[in-house]
Amino acid sequence: MVKTRRITxxxxxxxxxxxxxxxxxxxxxxxxxxxxxxxxxxxPSNLYxxxxxxGHWTVIVSSDSFWGLEVKITVSxxxxxxxxxxxxxxxxxxxxxxxxxxxxxxxxxxxxSENSVYGDTSGMYDIGVYDDAHLPSPLIPDDPFDWMxxxxxxxxxxxxxxxxxxxxxxxxxxxxxxxxxxxxxPLSVVPQEQQEKVLA
Numbered sequence: 001m002v003k004t005r006r007i008t009x010x011x012x013x014x015x016x017x018x019x020x021x022x023x024x025x026x027x028x029x030x031x032x033x034x035x036x037x038x039x040x041x042x043x044p045s046n047l048y049x050x051x052x053x054x055g056h057w058t059v060i061v062s063s064d065s066f067w068g069l070e071v072k073i074t075v076s077x078x079x080x081x082x083x084x085x086x087x088x089x090x091x092x093x094x095x096x097x098x099x100x101x102x103x104x105x106x107x108x109x110x111x112x113s114e115n116s117v118y119g120d121t122s123g124m125y126d127i128g129v130y131d132d133a134h135l136p137s138p139l140i141p142d143d144p145f146d147w148m149x150x151x152x153x154x155x156x157x158x159x160x161x162x163x164x165x166x167x168x169x170x171x172x173x174x175x176x177x178x179x180x181x182x183x184x185x186p187l188s189v190v191p192q193e194q195q196e197k198v199l200a
Contacts, residue, residue, distance in 0.1 A: 032134040074110070085100050
């Protein structure tokens with residue numbers, strides 16, 4: 001009896017661990033709200049589930065260049081990714097964006113997998129699924145490090161522009177000043193018609 005209980009509890013414990021593993025492997029994505037500080041490295045892929053309305057959608061994975069993370073995104077109807085709706089790219093390399101269109105409301109599975117040549121990149125990333133009205137602007141960076149670089153570039157360009165403008169104002173334009181010079185010349189050198197003016 002005690003042995004049967006131990007076996008039953010052991011089986012239930014193992015089933016519980018397996019269920020927790022599968023539940024945590026399918027993190028949910030809320031439309032138009034990025035999920036931040038996700039990690040790819042210990043496992044070669046992360047699976048997300050999102051319930052979306054009909055329309056055009058874009059999945060974007062953004063990672064700081066510090067990590068050198070290379071990813072591929074697969075959007076599919078099932079969790080095994082065998083029935084794919086869209087794939088961000090073919091071959092190895094970084095394909096951090098994929099677009100797809102749904103004709104009706106549906107639940108989709110989004111697989112983010114490591115996609116480098118040697119399978120050796122890892123790091124932190126943010127992921128989001130966006131409709132056309134909420135797409136993040138490529139001109140406005142999300143990463144604080146990118147903001148610092150953008151601000152430094154603007155400050156340096158402003159200083160250079162102000163310096164050039166001040167240098168142009170400070171340097172006066174040289175005007176040639178001609179002074180009248182009076183030289184006495186002998187009367188024989190002065191032309192005849194000018195001699196009358198000189199004598200008068």
